[in-house]
Amino acid sequence: MRDNVKERIEELRKVISYHDYMYYVLDSPEISDEEYDRLMRELKDLERQYPEFITPDSPTQRVGGQPLKEFAEHQHTIPLLSLDDVFNEGELRDFDRRVKEAVGDTDYVLELKIDGLSVALQYDDGIFIRGATRGDGYTGEDVTQNLKTIRSIPLRLKEDVTLEVRGEVYMPKKYFAELNEAREEEGQPLFANPRNAAAGSLRQLDPAVTARRQLDIFVFNLQRVEGKAFKTHIEALEYLKDIGFKISPYLIHIKDVEEALGYIEEWREKRHQLPFEIDGMVLKVNDLAKRDVLGATARHYRWAIAYKFPAERQKAKVEDIIVQVGRTGAITPTAVLTPVRLAGTTVSRATLHNEDYIKEKDIRIGDTVLVQKAGDIIPEVVEVVKEERTGKEVPFVMPDRCPECGAKTVRIEGEAAVRCPNLNCPAQIRRGIIHFASRDAMNIEGLGPAIISQLIDNGLVKNIADIYYLKYEDLVKLERMGDKSANNLLTAIENSKKNGLDRLLFGLGIRYIGSKAAEVLSYWFKSMDGIMNAKQEDLVQVPEIGEKMAESVVAFFADDHNREMIERLKKAGVNMSSLEKASVSNKFDGMTFVLTGTLEKYTRAQATEIIEQNGGKVSSSVSKKTSYVLAGKDPGSKLDKARKLGVPVITEDEFEKMLSI
Structure with missing residues (x-):
């Protein structure tokens, strides 16, 4: 059996390496992404079951190991000299x-x-x-x-x-x-x-x-x-x-x-x-x-x-400075220029990045500026030709209201971007709905970008809550949406109401709140109301939730538009509570573990799942509240901190003894 497994692993590695070469080197793929993913999943599953067969040249090892504390020096055997x-x-x-x-x-x-x-x-x-x-x-x-x-x-x-x-x-x-x-x-x-x-x-x-x-x-x-x-x-x-x-x-x-x-x-x-x-x-x-x-x-x-080649720059006049709202609410200033030919194309606009960039370079409406393309793609203003100023130039002032929806803009301390916090802002709606329906969020099968665009264009959806108020007669009128497709989509929307709070929270698209942070908040507060009403000082007490994340959550739920949308989701029957994971025991009830180093018997995900199924929590940082640090090979600075704070450090064998008691 083991010989057969080893042969299959070696065969899979050869096949995957061949297709990597065809795709990434020759740019001539021979199989679909789905078929490639199937081969990779099979290899990962076999290596997970038989870790003794893992080798450094396996395609699964392209992203592996723990983050480094620093890079080691390397002495070149043959000098890598430069060119004159x-x-x-x-x-x-x-x-x-x-x-x-x-x-x-x-x-x-x-x-x-x-x-x-x-x-x-x-x-x-x-x-x-x-x-x-x-x-x-x-x-x-x-x-x-x-x-x-x-x-x-x-x-x-x-x-x-x-x-x-x-x-x-x-x-x-x-x-x-x-x-x-x-x-x-x-x-x-x-x-x-x-x-x-x-x-x-x-x-x-x-x-x-x-x-x-x-x-x-x-x-x-x-x-x-x-x-x-x-x-x-x-x-x-x-x-x-x-x-x-x-x-x-x-x-x-x-x-x-x-x-x-x-x-x-x-x-x-x-x-x-x-x-x-x-x-x-x-x-x-x-x-x-x-x-x-x-x-x-x-x-x-x-x-x-x-x-x-000489750097290609051209002079242009800043005729105006306008602002645009991005998919996450960032309000970006853009210079409207007299058209100039640059890097093979005609350029009439250039990004000004943010408010600080404009102030630092002292860019004003009416200025003559030097323009270049960053990476031959993004036109940007390099500097102002101040000797050509006439005195009629006008300083730019960033708007304090969103130009799309009128919501009061915010700028989080330490950040350069000014933002619109309103999730219902028209400029953010389409991208926000795509994210909300995605696989890692509410996973609404059939609600892809093309359908979402049709729903928005026909006035059927203005925010994510509107998804749950769609009717059959609305959907069948859409292009390429027949009876079966409409019913399937309504079924997928209905099924998504049963998702846990973590998926909903991630789907809202709150800045800095990824799927892991959403899972942590859901586990900690248990309900949407608990998160909505939490103060910043409450949020930073949660393991893995930092100051920026806490500030972002508070700012999101402080906006009336966002709170109204949550209420509409509630009325539609969308679940607002965390789904408790099936428990095996309460052996680790009240305990917090930190994992460090490379574990031999478990992956990080497996160890985390075992701890949570037995009532414990897993944190990414060591503190006085940490119950145990589970250490594998080559532990990092977390081990030093645990010893400094007097936190017990256990091996995998000791961890298994705790499970068997």
């Missing part, structure tokens, strides 16, 4: 002349200079064992756990070879824009460009955060390899591609600098069509023996040069 820069044709010809003087005529490889973060990846016998940032070229940081979350980095190569490669981790423009939009909604500082976003994401101490950032990589150099030899850079890259690495499809093999200059001019404008940002082109000697002759300085290679 040139900015015009003359300087590039000078580089070509120096190369010819040293090694004679040579061919080159021209590559895009991707704006990201350089890393080294090490493999032993085909298994990914370590990855590190460039750092100063000689010493970087070990970010292996985070690099494992990047799906285009193979955990096992197609050959059992020992080697080291260098690559550029980057964030595609699409995900950079989405990340900054989300951070702006949350009132967090924005990343200036995709390079900063990639660097910040790769240096997260929690790999789960990195995994959500959608990073990618192009491998661009073979640093060293055992048992093989290559004559050219192109030959080495083709080999790396064959064994599973993602190589840039845009590299060009050219015969001389004249050809290079032609391609550089072509890419100067075409670069804006790329899905990632580049800031130039890299010219490299193709012959590896000639590279050895050319060598390097202490800081950069003599066999390669970076041709940098």
Whole structure:
């Protein structure tokens, strides 16, 4: 039986790794997302039942382990040197002349200079064992756990070879824009460009955060390899591609600098069509023996040069400053500009981010400003050309009322964003309803974005409470909504009324209150009334609920529109109480546990469920109120704090003895 299980696990790993390669490296998927998810679920289930078969190269290990306290230093076996820069044709010809003087005529490889973060990846016998940032070229940081979350980095190569490669981790423009939009909604500082976003994401101490950032990589150099030899850079890259690495499809093999200059001019404008940002082109000697002759300085290679594109900025006049309400109520100021051509498109608007950004740069209506595109996507005002002021410019004042619904705006201390707290604000309704009906919230099957748009457009739904007052005769009039679909949707809506308080609370979309926080609040207060009437000082006493979360909950329920909506949900029969989990015993009644380190016999979720089923609670932080700290391998700072406070620390064996009593 065990042999069969092991064989099936190995088979699943090979199949999943193959489909990862087809999807993330070749961009040519062969199976549906549902089929892929089914294979991954089967592998996870088998590894959960047979943890002795888990290996570091398993696809399930891409996001694993506990958050780190800090990154360890890593000494590079081969220095990761930088490139010298040139900015015009003359300087590039000078580089070509120096190369010819040293090694004679040579061919080159021209590559895009991707704006990201350089890393080294090490493999032993085909298994990914370590990855590190460039750092100063000689010493970087070990970010292996985070690099494992990047799906285009193979955990096992197609050959059992020992080697080291260098690559550029980057964030595609699409995900950079989405990340900054989300951070702006949350009132967090924005990343200036995709390079900063990639660097910040790769240096997260929690790999789960990195995994959500959608990073990618192009491998661009073979640093060293055992048992093989290559004559050219192109030959080495083709080999790396064959064994599973993602190589840039845009590299060009050219015969001389004249050809290079032609391609550089072509890419100067075409670069804006790329899905990632580049800031130039890299010219490299193709012959590896000639590279050895050319060598390097202490800081950069003599066999390669970076041709940098100039930053593209244009002057424009700020004709007006308007505000827009985002899906979470954030009110964002936007500059209306005289149209200018920038990065391949015509720009007539630019984000001003928030009130503080405008004050810091002293941007006024009527100003002449310099505009650029962050990540070649988001037009933004860089600075004011103050010498062109006439004295007629008008300072901007942020409105104290929401421009969409008239609700009094709020600005939470320590945040940059001004917000509309009214959940019924028209600008927030559609996105709010989509979230409310989603699987992790009220899970109303059949109530997707297209149907929601129709309901709103036909005036049938103005807020989430209206969902529970929909009638059959309203639904069958909608496009592509037949008798069966209408009845199925009404049944799903009716079934959702039975959900627990945690799902409802999460579905309301209160800022900072995710599914876990909603579950904690539901467990603690038991009813919606209890949460609605709780004061900030009551909320911060709840484990895992911090000051910002408490302040957000209080602000949400202080709004009359939101309280009226809750009343309508109550009248419709939506459950307002927590659903008690089935109890096994009350052995841990009144006890609070904190988990730390890697548990061998349980996952975190399993240990939490066992504690809660036996009447206990699980907290994420150690305090004097903590009853026990359950410690596994490599416990973190929670263990030190427990000892300092005199909180009992127990092992898994001791935990099981407590359960058996």
